[in-house]
Amino acid sequence: MRRMQRISAMISKIPGPPTVPIIGNAHLFFGLDMEGFNNVQLNLIKTYGPTVRVWLGPFLWVNLAEPSHIEAILSSEYGTNKDPTYRFFKVHCDGIFVASGDRWRKLRKMVNPTFHQKLLENFLTTFNDQSDVLVKKLEEQVGQPTFDIGEYTGKCTLDFLCGTLMGVKTEEQIENRCDFAKNLVESVTIIKKRFYTLHYQSDWIFNLTHWSKQLNAFVKPLHDFVRQVIVQRKSIKQSEDPKDGLDHVSLDTKRTIYMDAVLEQFKHLSIDQLTYLTTDLFIAGADTTKVATAYTFALLGANPEIQEKVYQEVVDVVGNGEFTIHKLATLPYLEMVLKEVLRLFTIPAIVRKLERDHNIGDLVLPSGTSVQICFYAVHRDSRFWKHPDKFYPDHFLPEEVAKRPRYCYLPFGYGPRNCPGHAFAMLSMKTMVGSVIRKYKVTSDLDLENAEYNNIFMLELKNGYPVQLTKR
DSSP states (O other): OHHHHHHHHHTTTSOOOOOBTTTBTGGGTTTOOHHHHHHHHHHHHHHHOSEEEEEETTEEEEEEOOHHHHHHHHTSGGGOOBOGGGGGGGGTOOSTTTOOHHHHHHHHHHHGGGGOHHHHHHHHHHHHHHHHHHHHHHGGGBTSOOEETHHHHHHHHHHHHHHHTSOOOOOHHHHOOOOHHHHHHHHHHHHHHHHHSGGGGSHHHHTTSHHHHHHHHHHHHHHHHHHHHHHHHHHHHHHSOTTSSSSOOOGGGTOOOHHHHHHHHTTTSOHHHHHHHHHHHHHHHHHHHHHHHHHHHHHHHHOHHHHHHHHHHHHHHTTTSOOOHHHHHTOHHHHHHHHHHHHHHSOOOEEEEOSSOEEOSSOEEOTTOEEEEOHHHHHTOTTTOSSTTSOOGGGGSHHHHHHSOGGGOOTTOOGGGSOTTHHHHHHHHHHHHHHHHTTEEEEOOOOGGGOOEEESSSEEETTOOEEEEEEO
């Protein structure tokens, strides 16, 4: 009670809904699915403002959609710990995605050099080659009825990832061995169901349910695929000349591809342990790019005038040649389109657990607070965006960007725990979208006003990403 009195006094200035004895505000969320949970959060922000407190029993949650408050959390080393609810994702992985404290700091120190500019330049060969494969695969859909282009972008992004960061050529677009994207979506859907169902948060209760068996069935092929990549990379490393091969830079320079860095620094781990350590990078690298590029094609198909601008820019800058670092940097309108896609459909929220009392400007949040950074809310805040719910790339004209606070656009996060692969993601997406748009004209009947979504990692369309193709 003394603890609760102290916390209540500290947050007395933060508005929030009336509480009920014992359970606080938990009754507002009983029986809700993912969409319902998110709608309650958004309604709370609309009702009480961009910073609002919620009590879930004795646990304090503070939802943030105010850029200055978000900056105070994300820029601090004391706001880097993931909330304990992320433990549910450990069925997938036990790497940098779910790690906190010193373990996260060690992993982050290892990961940062694997996205060095020199390595990114070398990765363009894989981006170009695999984008060409995608263009050829899509030819089978020319003149055909509407299809889900997400099934194609998912395979391509997996080949991007394996051919660069993992140092293994997988050819998933051709061989179609693993439906990585589908198994990921199904497994995350179950994990989210567990999070939103109070009694499923108990391990022993959840393990007795049919959901637990289904979850393991979806996760197993993910691990099998990652395990196969690790074994293949170890075999390549044992047989090759260290001076030759794919973009190898000496470990002494701290620049080497991700998988080689893992194998070097975690020699003591078994294959299964390495699998759990690295699966999160497969998830983060493959799923987000798959979704963002699929949205891009569907939205360009629904907005032909924007598509034509992208097409003309790509043809003028790149023509029929290969995409290079320099050419990709001179495609500003394509970058605006991609940024607008990420504004609308990035990860809806993240949750951090404060290590100590933390000053966020006009407020002090108590140690132990779960802070939910509401990307979805701030990305659609009419204070910062002229057309918050529409696809409007001109939001990212230089003069518009200059008007907004920095922390109102957060697709890759900010601060110590930002996404280390943001440059990798933008280069790969530009290459894929540019390669397809210069060969095909895309049409789509996607209607954002009536679309239905699933909150997986990003906000995904329930019924896929509908497009039709014609040759240019």
